Amino acid sequence: xxxxxxxxxxxxxxxxxxxxxxxxxxxxxxxxxxxxxxxxxxxxxxxxxxxxxxxxxxxxxxxxxxxxxxxxxxxxxxxxxxxxxxxxxxxxxxxxxxxxxxxxxxxxxxxxxxxxxxxxxxxxxxxxxxxxxxxxxxxxx
Amino acid sequence: xxxxxxxxxxxxxxxxxxxxxxxxxxxxxxxxxxxxxxxxxxxxxxxxxxxxxxxxxxxxxxxxxxxxxxxxxxxxxxxxxxxxxxxxxxxxxxxxxxxxxxxxxxxxxxx
Numbered sequence: 001x002x003x004x005x006x007x008x009x010x011x012x013x014x015x016x017x018x019x020x021x022x023x024x025x026x027x028x029x030x031x032x033x034x035x036x037x038x039x040x041x042x043x044x045x046x047x048x049x050x051x052x053x054x055x056x057x058x059x060x061x062x063x064x065x066x067x068x069x070x071x072x073x074x075x076x077x078x079x080x081x082x083x084x085x086x087x088x089x090x091x092x093x094x095x096x097x098x099x100x101x102x103x104x105x106x107x108x109x110x111x112x113x114x115x116x117x118x119x120x121x122x123x124x125x126x127x128x129x130x131x132x133x134x135x136x137x138x139x140x141x
Numbered sequence: 142x143x144x145x146x147x148x149x150x151x152x153x154x155x156x157x158x159x160x161x162x163x164x165x166x167x168x169x170x171x172x173x174x175x176x177x178x179x180x181x182x183x184x185x186x187x188x189x190x191x192x193x194x195x196x197x198x199x200x201x202x203x204x205x206x207x208x209x210x211x212x213x214x215x216x217x218x219x220x221x222x223x224x225x226x227x228x229x230x231x232x233x234x235x236x237x238x239x240x241x242x243x244x245x246x247x248x249x250x251x252x
Contacts, residue, residue, distance in 0.1 A: 016164035023160075023193070041193075041225035048195045052163045099234030103210065106203055111196040111233050118232050 006032075006073040014055050014084065015062040022051050022069060026080060029071045033078045033141055042119040043078060043139055049112030050082050050091075050135050058086030058133050065132075077121070077140040085132035090125050091116075144172040152183040152252040154245070158190035161198030169198065173205040173217075182208070182215025185248040189221035199235055206238055216240070220248035 010025055012018040026047045030040045047069075054067055070081040091113035098107065116123050122138040142165035143158045153176045161169055176184055186202065188194075202217060209215045218240045222230070230236040242248035 016162070019162045019164055019195075020160065023162075038225055038228075044193065045195065045225075045229060048162055048193075052195060052197060055163070097233060100237070103203070103207055103238050106207075106235075106238070108196055108200040108203065111199070115196060115229060115232060119229075 005075060008071045008073070009069070011066045011068045012051075013063065014059050014065050014067050014086075016052070016055060018067070019048055019051055022067065023048055025069060026071065029073055030078055030139075033073050035078070035139070035141060039139065039141075043080070046116040046119045046123075046137060046139075047080060047082070049116055050137070053089070053091055053112055054082065054084045054086065054133070054135075057091075058084045058089040060086065077138060079136065079138045081137075082135045083128060083132060085128075085130075088127045089133055090127075091135075092125055142168045144168050146172050146176060148181070149249060152185055152249060153181055154185045154187055154249065156187040156190070160193035161191060161201070162193065162195045163197045166195075166197045166201050170201045170204075173201065177205065177208050183252045184209060184215070184217045185220055185242075185245065185252075186217060187220050187245050187248070188223065188226065189245070191226065192223065194226050194229070196233070199230065199233070203235065203238065218242060218248050218251055220245045 023044050027044050030043045065085045068083040072079040094110040097110045120137045120139050124136045126134050128134050145156045147154045206217045220242045
């Protein structure tokens with residue numbers, strides 16, 4: 001891990017109502033880094049998708065556990081780590097969304113992870129030794 | 142999230158304000174569901190005041206589009222999309238499934 005200028009940490013209840021507060025927390029940090037508003041939105045969307053995945057897939061529903069959000073504001077960008085204590089869930093194992101198919105065949109499963117990978121410079125998943133999952137993402141300024 | 146539906150002679154306009162995510166998307170789903178349930182399938186989604194939309198919200202739009210286009214009875218068109226939202230629609234290829242208008246008058250006039 002690079003030497004960080006500032007670290008912010010907060011835990012949020014794992015429910016969909018928390019998504020707005022998690023996004024606000026991350027958006028504020030992204031603005032402190034000095035990202036353009038377009039990049040702030042990209043970070044905001046990536047984190048929302050990751051957290052919605054945690055609630056839906058790792059916890060299998062709302063109010064099963066917290067989402068710990070750790071942000072490092074670095075000189076060159078922002079590093080975000082999201083940790084849950086649910087069942088192992090590796091989003092990269094979810095099949096890629098099928099694009100360019102007739103609308104009746106469009107499925108949105110996997111779209112969240114697909115977006116994260118497109119919008120962030122790095123996305124890494126690992127299962128935690130203490131149980132649960134860790135998703136780490138990085139975006140350069 | 143505030144969702145206002147206005148019924149016009151040739152179409153319905155759904156105007157939402159705020160952020161569409163996993164928590165708020167049921168409000169949008171309900172609005173589309175009521176219009177479609179009433180047998181009206183020509184819908185403009187005015188996104189002027191939509192600041193954020195996650196994949197959950199995109200799914201609501203795709204689901205509504207599937208229902209409206211069935212039997213060629215209508216469709217959902219989008220108006221006033223913020224550029225950031227347009228980028229995510231493009232990235233996942235969903236912009237191919239919607240006509241997108243720069244303003245509401247053009248969107249309503251398309252029906």
